[in-house]
Amino acid sequence: MLSSKNKVFIRGLFAAGATAAAVFAAPANAALPIESWTAASGAKVMFMRAEALPMLDVRVDFPAGSRADPKGKEGLASATGDMIGRGAEGLSENDIADGFADTGAQFSGGASSDSAGVQLRTLTSEPEFSKAISLMKTVLQKPVFNADILARETARSVAGLKEALTKPDTLADRAFATALYPNHPYGTHTTEASLNAITVADVEQFYKTRYLGNKAVVSLVGNITRAQAEQLANELTAGLPKGELQGNPLGGADYQELQAAMKGQTIQIDHPAAQSHILMGLPAMRRGAPDYFDLLVANHILGGGGFVSRLMDEIREKRGLAYSTYSYFMPAGDAGPFQAGVQTKKESTAEAVQIMRRTILDFIEKGPTQAELNAAKQNLIGGFPLRIDSNGKLLGNISMMGLHGLPLNYLDNWTAEIEKVTVQSAREAFARHVKADKLVTVVVGGKVE
Template sequence: MIRILTVLFLFLVALPARAGVAIEEFTSPGGIHVWLVEEPSIPFIALELRFQGGASLDAPGKRGAVNLMVGLLEEGSGDLDAREFAKATENLAAQFGYDVSDDVVSVSARFLSENRDQAVDLLRKSLVEPAFTDKAIERVRGQVMSVIRSNETDPDKIAGRTFKKMAFGDHPYGSPLIGTPDSVAALTREDIVAAHKATMAKDRMFVSVVGDITAEDLGPMLDGLLGDLPDTGAPIPPKVTPVLGGGTEVVDFDTPQSVAVFGQPGMDRDDDDFFAAYLLNTILGGGGFESRLMEEVREKRGLTYGVYSYLVPKDLAALYMGSVASANDRIGEAVRVIKEEWARMAESGVTPEELEKAKALLTGAYPLRFDGNGAIAQIMVGMQVQGLPIDYIDTRNDKVNAVTLEEINRVARELLRPDALTFVIVGKPRGV
């Protein structure tokens, strides 16, 4: 127990908050590309893997297969069943995490330097030799079904699901990655094996490592860990243009408070104007209590506890979205105010004071994200997935500060489309 508490402490406090990170980029002898930050002062290692494609690679008619497969990675591998795998992980004081989104399968690992070889061997078993036993499949399938049933009575989930279907139709983005009761019930072990081969391949893999290891040791370690994965996976689906023509969709649901999701087409992450859009959103609805939407909807009128907007630059489509909840008899007014603020910013832009305040918020908060080996490894692998340059950490705040008032107001006119702003409201709204 003392050993486990010690390693958890190391995971949390590994490095002081900082934004100056010396990243080494190299390729292993086996051809695996990796970003590394050596940090020998504390004896543990953080490893992050990303496999591009994620749940969008579900085969036709097999929705939920990738999600179910990812849920099974720690449910037994090699000659270990689920209980034995969990016990082996605990004995090594290691932490493994597996997740999936529309665009990526994510794997995280944290382990002590002294246990590196054993931890990497155990992780390899889960990635390369997952057992996918019938018993484990039925157990995890039951867990997924429980979540699906819960989501069917959750107004937030209903709103998000309805909005995605409106925006993306039959594209994989248009349905929940968790699947439906029918699709998940029909999945076979062969479907899960196929999902594993489709998603977890070396041609869509990104790797970052932070901690007590050198490049000379890391290269062979990664070759042993990942070298036996398939060379290529399934083709990435085509890009899709969200279909959002404005208006309001109401989903009747018996609740005293209505939930609304709203959005319009957004901006790709690699667009030259993305930093201007990021600042614009901070001012409009992404800056917490400092944002215009919060000021107008909550502070001045008391219509909600919170209202937010956020850019959603997915790999295959971009949205600009937001959310709000309010009493059934007040949600109509909240929607009206949001539409007015959307249109006002599109027409008049932001003030010099708002721009400087947003810049101070974004640049001041950025170094606080670098608060440990794990956090830095996650940021680094995210940079790779997004195609950002290796010096992005050092130049990011300069790019934020370089945005001019003229640029951000031009982006406001071009990006914000009040006519396309579409609402999905779940509840029993009045006055909509």
């Protein structure tokens, strides 16, 4: 439920940061100097020094995503994330906004399906740096949750939800998630009733039990020293609540378990839109899956490579059924989905569904060709620098690594792991994870038959 309160997954591997690019100045083949340690508060720290610009990007993440929403109060995680920064001890909502603006800093917060947190981009020059960090500390550690502001934001959320539920893409996304994840947090959705049920007391309790300093991940990328990073990480988390959480708060269920709990089916939803919205997929990959790179390359060939993908060739180039089509894997704490999608005119719905399914089934059976594999690997390796070319992108990466326990050399080994993928490993991985009899098809608009 990616801050829109309706989405279920964190899309893509890399989180985009602020727009200014503070490029890490090092040779392309140099190891990224990522360090990690445990702060005195118990928080996990991920740090990378980047001296190209006098700036720091820092975020603090918690196991406080929508998967922790109580039944009947879906949207609580998002509401809590949204309320942080709208009031703090001795500071109004406007005071906080003006305080960050006066230092040239950018502050934001929010929640996704697995986690929630806050993020700051600030200059490292003084007095801007100290003022921005002090304000972030106050906002994070001493929030004030105002009932009138919560009521205002709830009304906005309800209005946004009502509008979204008129749109075919929202209807498709929600039906798809429900079918893939029955009786699972990834398959639940906010409703007008659940949003209106959330009280200030609920927000306060969620903050106290989920925004725990000893369970936080603090990620820092920018022009500060290791010593400064150590001090800063502890300052930002030492005053937070402390506690324990049962089990793995980010999940860990693999695709076999989640596929066993659902069934392949076709769901038809009528809608007056001119085009049909078609989704096809199943639960497929958790974060840290050992065959992640095999699946990444395989999907690049099937539907992730734009105009050179098989789905694009079959649906657009050969038949002109759509302008665009795609597929991707979305790794999450529990196995996130493999999803393919297309929009087409209503009278082409049945043909588009047939071609999409046939292309996926053929890929399950035969996998890629050697030529396709070579081209995909070249494209992914050649494009890798664009995934880490700014502080914001690096911050998103190391935050993900910290949250999900990926090794510190994950980015250093990324291109080498792509190189290891073979036709056989790509085919076998895709066939393991994508089962024909478990595919869910959702069609909003035209008729499947």
